[in-house]
Amino acid sequence: MNNHRMAAAYRLLHHASNRILHQRRRLSPNFTSQVNRSSSTPSGNHALFNLILIYLHLILNHQFDSHDNKSSFPRFIAGFTHQNASYRCDLQKSSLIHMQNMSVIHHRKFGSIVQRNPMFSTINQDDLVYFEKILGAKKVIQDHEELQTANTDWMHKYKGSSKLMLQPENTTELSRILEYCNSRCLAVVPQGGNTGLVGGSVPVFDEIIINTRRMNSIISFDEVSGVLVCEAGCILENLISFLDKKGFIMPLDLGAKGSCQIGGNISTNAGGLRLVRYGSLHGTVLGLEVVLANGSVMDMLGTLRKDNTGYDLKHLFIGSEGSLGIITKVSILTPPKLSSVNIAFLACQDYISCQKLLFQAKRKLGEILSAFEFLDAQAMNLVLNHLDSVRNPLPSSIYNFYVLIETTGSNESNDKEKLEAFLLHAMESGLVSDGALAQDFSQASSFWHIREGIPEALMKAGAVYKYDLSLPVEKMYDLVEEMRIRLGGAANVVGYGHLGDGNLHLNVSAPQYDDAILAQIEPFVYEWTSQHRGSISAEHGLGLMKAEKIYYSKSSETVQLMASIKKLLDPSGILNPYKVIPSSLLS
């Protein structure tokens, strides 16, 4: 960083800080002004650190009151978190509507890759009579339209032909369904919000759909321990709203929160936006109730942080995509909602700077870092070109990389001070070329919108080949660059994702689907990932899409043991067949 830039940055920080101190009392609720580049800032080719140092209105009016900490401490950012959450929900819904409209154009069939298992029975009239007897008619769905929706995945990429959906209301009903299906060798597909991306939650052929939406009660919440116990069909966003009132948050958050169910989240070991802070569900899920294929109910619904009494079998059901059992109840540790949230949108000139920034963020922001997302220039351009609602917060130039950093902590002034010191240092060392700090809900949402709008922008741009990879951070972007070289001008290669977790979303965008392009991408992308000991599915799971590709990320001994465990728990293979494990191992 040259002396001019350093001096300008210091001035901006100093100026902004003083200004904020003076303005704490007099700012209006609609305050949205920014500290833009000062007139004394040097011009030229160097991008300026366009530091927008602005405080949320509610924070500005918040005064620490030692007599009433309990009420004043956690409440003032509640609206921020909540509003931000609502924003993300809306985004997801609009994407969903859009993608449904697009499905006609980009629909692709993948059903032909497996054959129906002839061992499975087909439904007959006696089966229907039995199900109506144990469930009542309204929970036995044969309506064509409802089945059409339930047979089709979120991306309109996979489509089954199930003739029956069952909606049990409690564990006993689900247990009786499975006991019967197992005895009759009727295959089933467990379905939650049906928001998966790998064809895991829809039938491949005529499997009975067991939808958990009616099992949606919150059973208990302990305000001392933060342990929530609920049924599997609770929608994630409803749990977030419930906890918000109690001063807690869910340890996971993802774009599909408005539709996805906690049982599905756990069955697929959902990652999402908070993993960098709160870790994986293997760490936060404390207990599960699960119904096995034969209908037996496994009560592992502990609410304890520590329990070393035998094998911790609940982990078998976290991420096994409903192929070992169906989750019916969940016990999960929820963190307290912290009062201070800050979001910075930064530009970096190269990928090595993004890596170094991550290293510094982990060290300097430490305990308050709650998200570290990145996107490349191609992703930024897509969003700017295809989403009307997005504007570039750093318009002076298009940079090669952008990073979104979120901090969440318990003290606004401390966090702000820490973030400013971190950003100042990042500027001095030249890691960051430009940047902005969110000032209010609206700006925070607009920053998140850029990152979260990428899937929607990709869909609008044409056909898209999506890959969800875990790779060592230092290697991650090499794959994007190699893919660009392979594809030449035939397609637009886009890289973005959860850099803090080593999770790359590699997307190839083209005007329409083309087998020649696919042949350039696969199996290259899987082989490359395998060579670098990465994962071909970081957070989306294997489902139907990648069941046969498991060996790219798992050793044959490990896959063999998975198959043995599948056969032990589900000898007839009725639970979510054709998914996760290669079919050849189960026949």
Place this chain on the structure above:
Amino acid sequence: MNNHRMAAAYRLLHHASNRILHQRRRLSPNFTSQVNRSSSTPSGNHALFNLILIYLHLILNHQFDSHDNKSSFPRFIAGFTHQNASYRCDLQKSSLIHMQNMSVIHHRKFGSIVQRNPMFSTINQDDLVYFEKILGAKKVIQDHEELQTANTDWMHKYKGSSKLMLQPENTTELSRILEYCNSRCLAVVPQGGNTGLVGGSVPVFDEIIINTRRMNSIISFDEVSGVLVCEAGCILENLISFLDKKGFIMPLDLGAKGSCQIGGNISTNAGGLRLVRYGSLHGTVLGLEVVLANGSVMDMLGTLRKDNTGYDLKHLFIGSEGSLGIITKVSILTPPKLSSVNIAFLACQDYISCQKLLFQAKRKLGEILSAFEFLDAQAMNLVLNHLDSVRNPLPSSIYNFYVLIETTGSNESNDKEKLEAFLLHAMESGLVSDGALAQDFSQASSFWHIREGIPEALMKAGAVYKYDLSLPVEKMYDLVEEMRIRLGGAANVVGYGHLGDGNLHLNVSAPQYDDAILAQIEPFVYEWTSQHRGSISAEHGLGLMKAEKIYYSKSSETVQLMASIKKLLDPSGILNPYKVIPSSLLS
């Protein structure tokens, strides 16, 4: 809290804060003065909040230097963390020596509760020839004295009669050993540092001891991701020292760190002192290499934070106490070492205040809370009476409960400010009756010494019946009080533990072992725990001691599934027999 106390507390905080600001420059390295009760403080029956607001010498001299954050930020507490760690190691070693001396007095035999499985072979000359051939003579131990030590557990409570210890140096050697033992039906017991408390790491009869101490290499460390890959025999303290130089810490810490091995830690799902902050090993262990009973090597040694490609089988081996496979390599996510550590030792008048304090700490200290430990007056008295090196930091009175709170963060002044605000509020609301903040390494160590010295003090006091329970926090201390009523004056009932994790260490201290006392404790303690959906082993595991008691914490369906998985992975049952799972299910 009455007005007098509130006023005094405000004065003390204000006075101390101002004084610290003025003294930042002029304090000498040996500064140890305290802000004691001021002359204006009201006297009477009310205990004063004896706030010792003092900063570490290194912190006092530390000035934020924005030009050199990288070097100045993380380094200045390194010594503190390290010294504190060293202290705890010494304590563990002294306890060990003491317990070895005590063993003659308090030795108890537990071997008679199971019968040797007649299906197991006994070692013959051909076996020895084979082992020497694949390992070399020095790794085949038949020396009486070495075997004597390896046959005996840390508490001198369990003693096997193995005639052979093998010390493989790598995975291939271990694989060949197990393949052979499995073919010959020779039972084995995996052994790391042999620091367990439930007889899990010593032979029950003549099982071959497979000790992993020679597999002690660090394989790799990634400074961007913080992922450490090492062999299972690495001693925890060596890993802590290695990481310290890199600016990272292990996500677990426990008293036995000087002897215990990371493979054993993971096999037993060790909890310890950092769980409240960094969560369980199910969240932080990223990958494992494991050798199964038949010698096959399971490569699950991923280094990725996210990998949803099939069942996450490594979790089967975390906490299964070596009964499903032997861990040979470990990949674990290590957090950055943060620069600021603060420790407060507080007194509470009743248990409900401890609970409320925990609730407040989670909320107000949020992201910087790194330990929340508690002990009762009986535990405090034991330590004061039996350990010469301990003094009471709050000598004005004996309170009913004491709480040790540790914070760890990235900014000393921010953390201190946050902790002070929290303590002030705790005083105002009457939750805390008295307290002290550690001033330097020595004082921090002395506070930890009180908490960590309890096991040693219990051993010095006579015979001790130890229970390691998870319970809902609000019920936890009811058990201690009920136990006191049951036992009357026959024994001293002591309660302490990791309150932040809901983990109670219930100890009954008596002049000598007495079956009448034991009959009063068991099965009552297990039944009570079971009724409250607690765990009869929070962090110690089941081992031999509690294998047959598993049903107090797990449903019969779950235990049955555990047994099925044991039979699947180890059909001959050679791995750590008689432990974890009730023998009747495996015959």
